[in-house]
Amino acid sequence: AQSVAQPEDQVNVAEGNPLTVKCTYSVSGNPYLFWYVQYPNRGLQFLLKYITGDNLVKGSYGFEAEFNKSQTSFHLKKPSALVSDSALYFCAFRSYNFNKFYFGSGTKLNVKP
Amino acid sequence: KAGVTQTPRYLIKTRGQQVTLSCSPISGHRSVSWYQQTPGQGLQFLFEYFSETQRNKGNFPGRFSGRQFSNSRSEMNVSTLELGDSALYLCASSPSTSGGADTQYFGPGTRLTVL
Numbered sequence: 001a002q003s004v005a006q007p008e009d010q011v012n013v014a015e016g017n018p019l020t021v022k023c024t025y026s027v028s029g030n031p032y033l034f035w036y037v038q039y040p041n042r043g044l045q046f047l048l049k050y051i052t053g054d055n056l057v058k059g060s061y062g063f064e065a066e067f068n069k070s071q072t073s074f075h076l077k078k079p080s081a082l083v084s085d086s087a088l089y090f091c092a093f094r095s096y097n098f099n100k101f102y103f104g105s106g107t108k109l110n111v112k113p
Numbered sequence: 114k115a116g117v118t119q120t121p122r123y124l125i126k127t128r129g130q131q132v133t134l135s136c137s138p139i140s141g142h143r144s145v146s147w148y149q150q151t152p153g154q155g156l157q158f159l160f161e162y163f164s165e166t167q168r169n170k171g172n173f174p175g176r177f178s179g180r181q182f183s184n185s186r187s188e189m190n191v192s193t194l195e196l197g198d199s200a201l202y203l204c205a206s207s208p209s210t211s212g213g214a215d216t217q218y219f220g221p222g223t224r225l226t227v228l
Contacts, residue, residue, distance in 0.1 A: 032214055043203055043219035051214045090156065100169045101217060103156040
């Protein structure tokens, strides 16, 4: 079955340090991969997506993600974390057949001052 | 452009009642999807509508239904509410013009509490 996995329920990082939120995928064919962020009591906000081409994808708020086909990973990264980055992050892939998104279980990011 | 809007934002119902949630997509978006989010189950896909037709369906019982109108606005209905239906219900819209590469844009959600 096709899926994405987020192996860490929670990630803690100090403000100013680099952050990584991990995502691995098991998708046949060429995957369309996405990252979303959710703040408390809010909907999901789109951060970035990988379709094809350059393996390093840049997105909103200084986030970027690296698509690694050999490791089947799509980790979200930011060079310098902010306290305001504290939120729930979801990795997702879009199935080839139309508009069905499959989401990972989410990773809570805590950035401490 | 205005984002995806959902009404109401909060609802409290009792078991056995039914509820209707509404979603207005981004202008020009033709696809609307619905998701249920709970702490235990995470984000689960309910269904997707495109051009007033249900195009995809998740694994939810028939108590969950939806529809889409000609202006792409969508409603979701849950009948005979159960305690386990308490969740954040999210609506997402996409242009549905570039197939799998389309991005879904989410509304703020409707928080449903079933007592």
